[in-house]
Amino acid sequence: MRVLDPSSRITRRIAAVVGLVVAAATALSACGSSGGDSGDTQGAVKLGLITQLSVGDYFVVEANGAKAEAKKLGVDLQVVDSGQDPQKDVTLAQSLITGGIKGLAVVPSNTDIGPRVFRVTDQAGIPLVASDSPLADASGKKAPFIGLDNTGSGEQVGKILASEYGKKGWSAADTYFAVVAAPTLQVCNLRTNAEVSVFQKANPSFPSNHVVTVPYDGTPGKATDSMRTAITAHPQAKHWLITSCNDDGVVGAAKALQGNDFPAANVLGVGLGGDLACQIYADSYQQVAIPTTTYLDAGLIGATAVKTLYTLVVKKGKVGDNVYVPTPQIDKSDYQKYAGCK
Template sequence: MKTWSWNNKHLTGAAGLAVLALVLTACSSGQATPAPVASGAAMKSGPIEIVYLQKQGDQQYFVDQANGAKALAKSLGDVTVTEVNLGTDANKAISELDAAIARGVAGIVMVAPDQAIGPQVIDKAKAAGIPLLASDDGLKAADGAAAPFVGFNGTSMGSSIGDKAADLYTAAGWKASDTRIIAVGKADLSVCVQRLDGAASSFGKKVTGAPASIPVGTDNSVTDALNKAGGVITANQGVKHWVVWGCNDESETGVVTALQNAGVAPADILGVGLGAYLTCKDWAAGQDTGNKASLYISGNDVGSAAIKVMVDKIRNGVALPAETIAATHMVDATNWKAEGVVCT
């Protein structure tokens, strides 16, 4: 697994990845053959059940994802989606997977709490002859072959965030000497590493002499980000300005809240979130906030896309695409409603 690397080596002018224009479409990466999960499963007609096993299923993004999956299932007819909140428990993921296999579900979609269980999950689904789709966080078999995936391109998402943060930083006219970047997220989750590395790389390409970056490892929750940021703030009393980005909206808004609670003015914080489902709350309330922008990702779109390709596999025998990538949009206080962000 890639090691922690969200540091200043990315904040240079070195060549990086170009930002991809993503659409909600199935595409092959061309780099790896998907793990052969239940490739020989027979086509089925009549009522079918698909289980959607989700880590941290109480987070708004995953609530939206489950709702999108169920809405698409209803429109297709005779499709039931059963969502299961796994929290952060990898053992529960395996036990719920076993339970789904035992009752003979037609398809399995999983957002794994820990990517290390990938080989076990893929082997179990394959042995049972049930198609498996990895959602949001990729899963790999023991031989390194990736399971079919639906979600977002992590590096491209990060690049969009870094670009926006760089534009805001340049417009603010701040100096690197009294500014720090906080990059926050789960250090052992590959998609977080991709997002945060992508942000650092694109920021560095647009900003000469970028501020120092401080990586903060969390469990991707608001509470953990808020708590972990406290020590960083205490250790950097001389810093006047802060740039914040994170693996998700929980991470970024948690740090921004910690900064504001510590007395840092919103004008001295440039926070760029990922999700928009939490950053939008300040905008909806008309509050002066350090949450300046967020990359809007729709859990609804991912959930519905997962069910679409899974039902096509189950009923029509169409192979699961290697990757199904969803679109993203940068939003802020001026355009979040027009872009379709639902702020609950």
């Protein structure tokens, strides 16, 4: 754009339009994928899914579930990757609508984008569905939500942790609680805040200064690095409790303790989501340190998001405000039934 005459108002307008068209085309060609063979979906109703494929395996499983359901229903699902960039959520929504979608599901990078995404879908006259994280417009009207009950799942983990901690008989004086949290992710905060709240209600005498926030970005590597810092800062800790908003945070923190030769029997982690269950229960240290997790079927969430759009777009039906996917508690005795390890 800088090669054009910056003093020309018309030139600047042309450049802006060209830039938007190129960006939209590039986004779809680089990130998009069809939910089925082009021969199977030619002429079919088009739906869109904006997710975070490049961020973690969970989102890949979720997208695969959505694609499988789309193929079953005979709709053409366009899946694109925001890479956890909130601005891309908005531009990709615009691009998908330009491409002819009749309904949009979004796994938001940040719930703050709600008003902007709603504005785009409302202008196009198409339904919007939120998956994993809620979305609302400027007036507070919410899109139908499909996914995990974030606060409820945190409360579930907090109850499990409190129960398992009670069985250990550890002294609170030398026990520390690592809360592996991603402060920029609202859904993560909902889960971890609930975990801490439920645990503290069950253990009111547990020292509040023994609850340590371990910041991370949603990946095990960052959790490991941050947990190393926590270990160094609290050499007096003889026992560690660990929770997070997903399995990745718990596993990452446990790896830091493992690398520090901290006894697995002195660690009590409770996972959330179960996407790393196969890794946890194949490792002798982790299966002791993380004896249980909850299981969230990401593929089912993706499939349910597509079903919901299908009901709204094709059947012209009504759907509920929230569809929560169940999260059973699993351990080494039954994880393969859920996690499908190979």
